[in-house]
Amino acid sequence: MTDTLTGSAAPTSAPTTPAAGTTPATGTPLVKRGLAEMLKGGVIMDVVTAEQARIAEDSGAVAVMALERVPADIRAQGGVARMSDPDLVQGIVDAVSIPVMAKARIGHTVEAQILQHLGVDYIDESEVLSPADYTHHIDKRGFDVPFVCGATNLGEALRRIGEGASMIRSKGEAGTGDVSEAVRHIRTIRTEIAELQALHATSPDALFHRAKELAAPTELVLEVARTGELPVVMFTAGGVATPADAAMLMQMGAEGVFVGSGIFLSGDPAARAAAIVRATTFHDDVAAVAEASRGLGEAMVGISVADLPAPHRLAERGW
């Protein structure tokens, strides 16, 4: 395809497809982004024990996220939140047949090396843990294991992709049970993508200035303007507590949902997990979402984001 801006072959961050008959090596962008493609439309659940991981798998989760405390407990207990004990991660890897993700602190290269060594399928460089580096994220390009990173807006998403992230999740405000920040972030990212597309059609020369404003790599900005989508899969996260929350975010353009505190801090985790999976799958079918919402017992109590003082906003970690 020829780019209207440059008149030459369109630049792209798209990974190249290997020649027919050849097997792509592990750790290529194609393989790393491809795993996220396979998770599309599904729910990824935070779990802190092997038993919770089995409940998640039985409920239809497409993957689990191993961590030592769900975000609401991290929020309530405070202190420094770090990568989980390798024994816990290993126990979860051994307990389920679905992919296992695990969290490393922002900028913590060695936690990421350890998680890769343990054989997890994805690393979440997550603002839910205490950042190890307030200036740099992990250079993710050299790892064989793929990374997912959080973003509150398009510039942040493209900076993470430029560093090698193979999947994006809009951040929301984890551990609150309040979906409002997840809504704000997915809306912001979708709107900024649409604005880039419009600029591409009307004044493509303005895209270079827009890249500067977004503080994002120019080639990625040009690519998103041309294609109208991120070059990687984008899930949503943070504050999802009900089947209706999950369905709404899917209707708003998320390609899947992360749920943490909302399941295992609710009255009936197994029922709620299965209901959220069902509502995510059938997000456009209101009868199915209504049915999934019945009889789930108590949702997590949560905390309204509006009552959270700025230092307690996890989404502000990372840049």
Ligand SMILES: O=C(CO)[C@H](O)[C@H](O)COP(=O)(O)O
């Ligand atoms: O931490 C995560 C991503 O890094 C979680 O998967 C997600 O943000 C959990 O949030 P919540 O507990 O509000 O569902």
